[in-house]
Amino acid sequence: MAKAALAFSGGLDTTVCVPLLKEEYGYxxxxxxxVDVGQPGEExxxxxxxxxxxxxxxxxxxxxxxxxxxxxxxxxxxxxYQGYPLGTALARPVIAEAILGVAEEQGCEAIAHxxxxxxxxxxxxxxxxxxxxxxxxxxxRELGLTREWEIEYAAEKELPVEAGNSGVWSIDTNIWSRAxxxxxxxxxxxxxxEDIYEWTAHPEGETTIEVAFEGGVPVAVDGEEMDxxxxxxxxxxxxxxxxxxxxxxxxxxxxxxxxRENYEHPAATVLLTAHGALEDLVLTKNERSFKKGxxxxxxxxxxxxxxxAPVVDALNAFVDETQDVVTGTATVKVSGGNCRVVAxxxxxxxxxxxMASFNTEDVAGIAQEDATGVAKYHGLQERLANNVKxxxxxxxxxxxxxxxxxxx
Ligand code: ARG
Numbered sequence: 001m002a003k004a005a006l007a008f009s010g011g012l013d014t015t016v017c018v019p020l021l022k023e024e025y026g027y028x029x030x031x032x033x034x035v036d037v038g039q040p041g042e043e044x045x046x047x048x049x050x051x052x053x054x055x056x057x058x059x060x061x062x063x064x065x066x067x068x069x070x071x072x073x074x075x076x077x078x079x080x081y082q083g084y085p086l087g088t089a090l091a092r093p094v095i096a097e098a099i100l101g102v103a104e105e106q107g108c109e110a111i112a113h114x115x116x117x118x119x120x121x122x123x124x125x126x127x128x129x130x131x132x133x134x135x136x137x138x139x140x141r142e143l144g145l146t147r148e149w150e151i152e153y154a155a156e157k158e159l160p161v162e163a164g165n166s167g168v169w170s171i172d173t174n175i176w177s178r179a180x181x182x183x184x185x186x187x188x189x190x191x192x193x194e195d196i197y198e199w200t201a202h203p204e205g206e207t208t209i210e211v212a213f214e215g216g217v218p219v220a221v222d223g224e225e226m227d228x229x230x231x232x233x234x235x236x237x238x239x240x241x242x243x244x245x246x247x248x249x250x251x252x253x254x255x256x257x258x259x260r261e262n263y264e265h266p267a268a269t270v271l272l273t274a275h276g277a278l279e280d281l282v283l284t285k286n287e288r289s290f291k292k293g294x295x296x297x298x299x300x301x302x303x304x305x306x307x308x309a310p311v312v313d314a315l316n317a318f319v320d321e322t323q324d325v326v327t328g329t330a331t332v333k334v335s336g337g338n339c340r341v342v343a344x345x346x347x348x349x350x351x352x353x354x355m356a357s358f359n360t361e362d363v364a365g366i367a368q369e370d371a372t373g374v375a376k377y378h379g380l381q382e383r384l385a386n387n388v389k390x391x392x393x394x395x396x397x398x399x400x401x402x403x404x405x406x407x408x
Contacts, residue, residue, distance in 0.1 A: 001028045004110035004137065005103035007095065007125065008032030008058065009043065010050035012161050013114035013140055016150045018054055019157055020139045021112060031057045033102045035095040037067045038175030038233070053160035059106075061098040064175065067091055068228035070307060071176045071268070075275050076216040076319050076326075077298040078291075083249050084261065085268035087177025092124035092305045100132055110135040117141035120254050124305025169196060175232045177265040188250060188260045199236055199264040203243025203337030209235070210331040210343075211274040216323030218271050235267035243337035245269035254304060269339050274330035277341035282325040282348045294318050 004027040008014045014032070021027045034047045044060070051058035070090050079086055103111045111134045115122040122138055129136050139145065154161045170182035180196045194202060212220040218231055226234060239245065245266035251259050279288065298315045301307065328346025332339050355363045362368075 002110075003027065003029040003031065003106065003108045004112055005031050005033055005099060005106065005108040005134075006111075007099050007113040008034050008047060008051065008056070009114075010034075010047035011114075012147070012150050012154065013116075013145075015050055015054065015159050015161050016145070016153055016157075017112060017114045017139045018056055019159070020143065021110075021137065024139065024143060025110070025137055027110060029057075031059060031102070031106055031108065033059045033061065033099045035098040036060060036062045036064055037091045037094060038064050038229070039173050043173070050160050059102050061102065063094050063098050064229050067094045068175060068232055070094060071232065072217050072228055073307075073316065073319075074176075074298075074302065075218065075271050076323050077315070078272060078276050078279070078295045079299040079302055080272065081299045081303040082251055083247050084251065084263050085177055085265045085272060086299065086302050087174050087263070087265060087268070088172050088179050089120065089124065089303045089305060090176060090307065091174045092121055093128055093307050096125045096128035096305075097308075100129055100134070103134060104132070108134060110137050112137035112139060114140050118253075118255065118257060120303070120305070123254055127305050128308070175229065175236070176268055177263050180262045180264075181259065185260055185262060192248065192262050196262055197246065197264055199240040199266060200243050200246050200337075201241050205242055206333060206335030207242060208331050208333050208342060209239060209270055209274075210329050211271060212329045213275060213278055214327050216275065216319075216326040218275070232267045232271075235270050237266075239266035239270045239334050239339070240264070242334040244334045244339045246337065270332055270334070273332050273339050273341060275326070277330040277332070277344045278326055278328055278346060279322075281344045282328070282346050282350055283322060284350055287322055291319070291322060 004021045004025070006014060006017055006021065008018075018030050018032070021030045032047075032051050034044070036044070047060075048058070050056075067090070074086060074090060081089070100111060111129050111132070113122065113125045115125065115138060117138075117140075122141060126136055126138075151161075153159075168183040169180045169185065172179045178199055180192075184190050185192060185196070210222050211218055212223075218228075219225055221231060221234060221238075245264055245268060247263045247265070249261050249263070251261045253259055279291075283291070294315050298312065298319070301309055301312050301315070306312065325346070325348035327348060328344065330341055330345075331343040333342045352363070354361075355366075
């Protein structure tokens with residue numbers, strides 16, 4: 001009995017894949033696997049009901065905690081891609097691993113997804129699965145299916161898909177973000193109607209939220225300690241009420257297509273803002289600027305679904321080396337849909353109020369006049385270069401010690 005495992009959501013695409021894996025690919029048995037990364041309850045209801053109506057053997061794997069840990073790695077790396085905090089992208093390798101685990105356990109010979117040939121998800125799933133011995137199947141892509149064909153086929157086969165299909169938008173939700181695309185939103189010039197948003201209220205009102213970090217990891221909100229999953233869920237709900245965490249991006253997909261995406265991610269916005277603000281206090285200038293490049297690489301790899309790559313381990317090693325001191329609190333003000341830092345505190349602050357103060361007493365043996373020498377040198381090369389441009393053939397240093405170049 002040849003068996004195939006299918007990434008199953010109960011939506012139209014994955015529902016038509018069930019008979020197609022038998023008819024077109026010759027598998028006798030199909031099992032469906034749904035991985036919980038914090039989708040809303042209705043999505044599970046849809047998966048359960050459809051699986052039952054199909055007579056599909058259905059497995060559900062709870063990967064929320066593992067996923068939340070990865071989201072916190074993303075916080076440590078201040079990760080965003082073109083303004084998007086990477087919810088869908090980060091979830092895919094976690095989902096792919098979980099499905100592969102079930103497929104191997106259940107003795108499957110193949111593993112399948114219902115992604116189209118245009119998106120990123122096919123690449124993210126297969127990047128994980130192609131490391132196994134299982135046959136990888138992508139029916140929607142390989143058979144060139146269209147939505148219209150799927151609807152007709154489902155009707156013909158009397159498959160349990162909702163008549164009139166499932167709403168105007170294509171939505172992907174997990175605890176880190178809610179992505180909305182398709183329909184009229186495909187026109188970048190079309191302003192999203194308020195009803196695409198579910199997590200964020202129309203921006204109004206304001207409050208402050210204090211986040212505590214330990215070693216770069218969020219551990220408490222407004223003084224209350226929380227585990228990662230409830231902490232993220234709490235912030236989505238709480239900060240969402242103030243309209244925080246909406247982005248509308250022109251996103252460059254891996255295949256080169258530009259697409260218009262709308263996202264909601266209140267918790268990610270609060271945590272990334274607070275984490276960045278705390279780092280600004282405790283990291284040195286050199287750490288901050290070098291880390292920017294690391295963050296860029298981390299985000300690119302995450303977008304590509306390659307969080308399991310050796311280079312990401314190496315990037316994480318750098319990030320982790322910087323995070324011990326990212327311990328303390330940062331307070332953000334959420335107001336009118338914006339989120340900005342208003343306070344930060346850490347025992348590891350690379351900051352001396354005494355030294356930075358305008359009351360310019362000598363501190364640590366350094367007097368105000370000591371900056372004079374530095375000031376003389378500052379911009380020396382630039383002054384020289386400009387003189388050369390102006391046609392001063394032999395620039396000479398001024399002998400008055402000012403660093404100015406004599407023109408003669
Ligand atoms: N474009 C995003 C990504 O590739 C999210 C896609 C989410 N899917 C959706 N149906 N809205 O990471």
